[in-house]
Amino acid sequence: MLSSPVIRTSAVILAVIFLQACAAIKQIVDVQKPTANVTGVSLQNVDLEQATLLVDVEVANPNGFALKAAAFDLDLDIAESSVARVSQQDAELNIAANDKAVVQLPLSLKFEDIASALGSLDDYQAVPYAVLGSVTMNLPVLGSISLPVEHKDTLPVPRMPAISFVDASLKSVDWSGAEFALVLDVNNPNAFDLNLKSLSYALSSDGKALGGGDMKEVAISQGETRRLEIPLDVSLTNLGISLFRMLSGTDDVTLGLDATADLVPELGIWKPEPLSYKAERRLSR
Template sequence: MTTQCRRLFCLLALLLTAASVAPAARRNIILTLDKKEIRDLTSSGLVLIFQIEVANASSNVYSLSEYDYRVVIEGTDLFAWRTTLDQPITVEKGGQTRIALPIKIAYADVFKSIPGTEGKTKLNGYATGLMIFTDAKKRQEKVPFAFSGEFPVFKDIEVTVQPVEVKVLTVGGTEFVFSFSLRNPNDFELVLGSLDYRLDLDGKTAARGAIEGENKLAAGGEKAFRLPVMLDFFEVGKEFYAIFDKPAAACRLGLEATADSAWGPIKLSYTKDVQVQLKIAN
């Protein structure tokens, strides 16, 4: 081996050794998942929000200009999304900021696209993609991310209206008891807190108010409510006598509450329309 070849061999060996021990390039932008939130949870779907901490470890100001991601549910791609920000989000040099990555999930799309998901009580998914940050010199920092999250498949509360028990009926007024029950078909507890209600009979409001306290609905559980009501026909209108003097009436029950749950607060709003019996006590 000639002297020149030996020198070339030694130089190559030195370069390979240096490459093997060289540290990985440091990223200027670091993404960290702070927390996950579920909002706008209904029987149609929800919004899964990833709250992300963005740290700028460089001496330059960077701005998030665009990002793209795909959403995978139960191992199957659901959809992909790409966004260019009209107003980039700035991260000062050596600074931090928080950004929210909201992902809207419609149950109908999941059930249609991913076999075997309908009927499940909860699903697993993740979002994976790329965030692109740009500095003042238009240099880009492309930062990959992958965040996972579990979410429930929420089902509406089942409302059942019972016959109205008319205790007293005179030309001057009535005393009656209105009863209904709520069943929670979900596999987690709901604490309704204050439950606002409105009862209409034949298009006339017969009662409205709020049921206070912790109105708990256990997972798969049911709770009954009995509301005693007194009406003065001279105050509310004499047409109510004709309504209560019939065997049945068109009933509309409106219910509203904000329920606490293991998945966060859930706004509930239901309207139940039925033909209800009016049973006069003997």
């Protein structure tokens, strides 16, 4: 037969185990529903064909015990049509007790799919979109639950700037040569600013190079058409027969312009290739 001290010790141990079990059961039963939100969307990369968005999904755990997010399902909707989707069914995001955790999910979409959803992108510098989806959580007692997430914003649609050869005129002529003025328009059709870091140009007539040069950086605001006036001095020996005839008579002459523009948008993740441009203009005395 057990002695009283042994019985008392066993009773204390059993009481402690029972209280701990009760606390654990109460903790499990008293489960609070976690929350999920899209806390940010950033552009990872973008070009003229597609864009990749990084979607930050934050899951908050208000409970006194750790939880796991089991799956993430997100759709990117344009005009109520899904144009991109990401599904991670094996994602195991651990969220500590009374804490938050963030997972970053990539969404890649093609602009041709956006155009199909909208009918056309011709009139859009940016398009509204919605990130819709859910986070699946595994909770004790409650089992698997789905937490809805939603985020709305706009996505810039990048377009290549355009260069136009507007005019060429003869400013002056003397024994040393001639001074021409070239007028170019550079149009920025985007919803963001860009810098024309450099513009290299060369002028020719009848296949003969007349000269050229480089322009320094020019800032062009979103939606702006910037007019550039470029002076060009041509020596008498480089004028060529056609220009010489024009200067000495009334014949018109055709001038050819070759230009290369190095463009840097204020959208840091997009760096287009240098823009090449060729054009001709008739020049008269």
